[in-house]
Amino acid sequence: MKSTGEADKGRGARSVGAGAATGVLAAAAALGAGELAAGLTGTASPVIVVGDALVDNSPSWAKEFAIAVFGIYDKIALLAGVYAAIALFAAVLGVLSLRRPVVGYTGLAAFAAVGAVAVAVRRADEPMAVVPVVVGALAGEAALVLLLRAVRGGRPAGSPVAGVGGTRRGRPAGAPQGVSSRRRFLLTGAGVLVFAGAAGGIGRYLASGAGIAEKRAALRLPPAADPLPPLPAGSDLGLRGLPPFTTPNPVFYRIDTALSVPRVDPDRWRLRIHGMVDRPLELDYDALLRRRLVESDTTLTCVSNQVGGDLVGNTRWLGVRLDDLLREAGVHSGADQILSTSQDGWTCGTPTEAVLDGRDALLAIAMDGEPLPFAHGFPVRMVVPGLYGFVSATKWVTDIRLTRFSDARAYWARRGWAVRAPIKTMSRIDVPGPLAEVDAGPTTVAGTAWAQRRGIEAVEVRADGGPWREADLAEVPGIDTWVQWSTEFDLEPGRHAFEVRATDNSGYTQTEERAEPVPDGATGWHSVQITTV
Structure with missing residues (x-):
């Protein structure tokens, strides 16, 4: 037989395990409900909102380190880290909540506060993004109440009990008491887990933009007004191990700040060209497709590419010449910066002269013969040859404002990067x-x-x-x-x-x-x- 001390240690360990499970399950309910609310409202989930804020406020060296270590998988690594941190935080809160339930409720409220701040900082123009944060916090609070009541054998979560490791009628007060109590806790936990999984799954499905994917697949793009000739026969040496001259879309590098790839409905997409112009323009997707389309063979390069790196790719683009649109709008002589904004709020500053000097600067709608993939800016992105992507290649572009470098700084310029960044040989x-x-x-x-x-x-x-x-x-x-x-x-x-x-x-x-x-x-x-x- 086990000694009394050994038995107490075993019960204490089970109590800590039950508390950790309580916290993690409550957090799962919060995240699942947040995902569902995000899918229903068409906004970002709480994790994405907080993750975006972390990316925005991380020092440049940290981002460069992430790209250097994880490459195109840097966002997966960051999200994995965020989820791991949430799970650890929730487990600790759960254990502490067995003794003082208010700790758990306060912790969930703090999570909601962090999310609300992240919305205010990162998505000020999208106030509905706070709804998933609030819904998630309320669902987490409700789940915590149920789980704490179950772990106490049916007593109200706020009822006074001895601390973890204490005794009540010979049992640890914070641990499930007897088979029926354990069964109640397991059943409640299973119910919370099912809710979290179902809500999260439905939310992810709604956010995946299945209907938008169908619209993209059904698109029949107009041809270029003057199609380019086929690539020269000798452009691709065909050597094993040598990347093809035209980079296939599925392996074209992707570096951006979006933790979740935006799924923009082409029927709802709008682009404003305004600021220091004589005649502001507003275009929808159909209006853009009716304009004269041109093709351009252009290699894109990321400024984060190390010597010998693979953050570079080449393809044939199809789109509308951006200089034509700017001249139609009538750019003021002092407007030396094109400040473009993506659907997720990222900003890019492009030298105006680099678009108006005759190069094939495009509002691109297709790459390698198909509509832009979601990860590469569908439905519309910018492509400006000769400049690193962080000052030229805005994906999911929705706004173009003509301004001055002295009056407005783009995302990376605010972090000390160059504002004029021609690609180096x-x-x-x-x-x-x-x-x-x-x-x-x-x-x-x-x-x-x-x-x-x-x-x-x-x-x-x-x-x-x-x-x-x-x-x-x-x-x-x-x-x-x-x-x-x-x-x-x-x-x-x-x-x-x-x-x-x-x-x-x-x-x-x-x-x-x-x-x-x-x-x-x-x-x-x-x-x-x-x-x-």
């Missing part, structure tokens, strides 16, 4: 991959290089610090896309290191000096090490 070795093991003898080295708005004049590669060798360049449709390159080395068995540098058509050759992406893009030569056998 860059090259990358894709084949062989880092630390690859290949056969000695003739070895093909290949990769990509880009210098949008200037184009690539030459790519040079060297092995083991030897003389530079000029690589062969593939064909390109214009100066706004990347170019594939390749060359061959005859290698002896052993370890070898390759370096690459590019020269653009302005005569500038990449610097060897390494610089981090902040504030206007990385620099340096890319290198890889391999072993030949």
Whole structure:
């Protein structure tokens, strides 16, 4: 038989477990109800609202670290962290609530307060976003009342009891008392869990925009007024390990601040062009499609791309020329900034001259022959060749205001990043991959290089610090896309290191000096090490 002390320890452990489960289940009810309310109201869930606020108020180094470590999965990592923190916080609250229920109620109220503040800070123009926060908090409070009553064997949650580890009639006061009490707690917990799962699932389904996905799939986009010719036959070298010249939509990189991809109904989408203009414009989606559509082969690059990184992609875009719309609106001479806003509130500042200088700056509606994927801005996004995405590539764009850089600062400008950020000349070795093991003898080295708005004049590669060798360049449709390159080395068995540098058509050759992406893009030569056998 167990001693009295051992029995008490066992009951205490069960009591702590019941308290932790109580807190986690109450939090699950709150989150599920919040998701359902968000789906019904068409707003963001409490977790997304709080997560967006965390992203907005995190230091730049933290965001760069997340992108460097997790890449395109940085948002999944952040959400996982948020949910883990909520679960831990809720478990602690649950244990403390067994002794003082007011702690749990106060904790849920604090969660609601944090959510309300996040709404005020991040979504001031979307007041309905506070509704899911309030609904979630109320559902969590109700669930906590039921669970605490069950864990006390049916007594009201606020009834005075001994603390966890104390005794009442020989049992820990905070623990389920007997088989019937445990059964009551398990049944109540199961009911709360079912509610949380059902509410959350329905809310997620509503938020997924299934109807919007059907509208996107049914779209038949008008053709371009003057379609571009097919890509040059030699634009893609077709080498194994070398990314294709046209990046498939499913693997096109995605870097933005949206924790949840907006699902914007094209029937409800509107774009305002206003500010320092003579004639403000407002367009709906159908009106945009009726305008003259053009195609553009353009490579996009993220400013967070490290030397040799993969946050770059190339495709053929379809859209309306943005300069045509701006000239129709009549831009004032002093308006040096195009401040664009996405549906989720993110802002981007683009130099006005970069749109009006004749380049293919578009309000894009399609990429690679299909309507924009949701993750890439459906129904409409901006594409401005030659500028890093954080100053040019607003997804889910709904507002364009002509203003001055001295009067308004965009999202990343407020965090110390550059306001004028032309893409830097860059090259990358894709084949062989880092630390690859290949056969000695003739070895093909290949990769990509880009210098949008200037184009690539030459790519040079060297092995083991030897003389530079000029690589062969593939064909390109214009100066706004990347170019594939390749060359061959005859290698002896052993370890070898390759370096690459590019020269653009302005005569500038990449610097060897390494610089981090902040504030206007990385620099340096890319290198890889391999072993030949």
